[in-house]
Amino acid sequence: MQQPTEPRTGQMSRRSERHHAPHQPGGAPVFSLVIFGLVLTASLTIDGFSDASPDPGIALVAAGFMLCLGVANLLDPAARRLVAGVRIGGYVMALLGFVVQFVG
Numbered sequence: 822m823q824q825p826t827e828p829r830t831g832q833m834s835r836r837s838e839r840h841h842a843p844h845q846p847g848g849a850p851v852f853s854l855v856i857f858g859l860v861l862t863a864s865l866t867i868d869g870f871s872d873a874s875p876d877p878g879i880a881l882v883a884a885g886f887m888l889c890l891g892v893a894n895l896l897d898p899a900a901r902r903l904v905a906g907v908r909i910g911g912y913v914m915a916l917l918g919f920v921v922q923f924v925g
Contacts, residue, residue: 846895854891857883878925881918885911 861883868875889911896904 850891850894854887854895857887857891861887876922878918878922881921882915883918885913885915885918887911888914 861880864876864879864883868880889908893904893908893911896907898904
């Protein structure tokens with residue numbers, strides 16, 4: 822009537838398999854990618870249909886935040902240099918957008 826217990830090595834192997842499982846991103850990067858994508862789409866659409874001069878600052882900030890908060894977190898973490906490059910490029914793009922928005 823006793824159930825056979827697994828040896829300790831079986832439990833450890835399952836933990837290590839879970840630890841080395843493929844990268845499963847959470848919902849936050851997808852959510853930020855969708856939100857900033859909608860902001861980018863809305864800013865480009867408004868600039869396209871209105872008679873006002875286009876304002877590239879908001880579009881640059883939205884695209885930069887899409888890169889650093891969404892795309893960089895969805896990439897494979899094994900490609901560390903690519904992830905770091907995309908994240909730094911997103912930060913630079915967002916800062917450039919803020920400079921264009923407030924200075925230009």
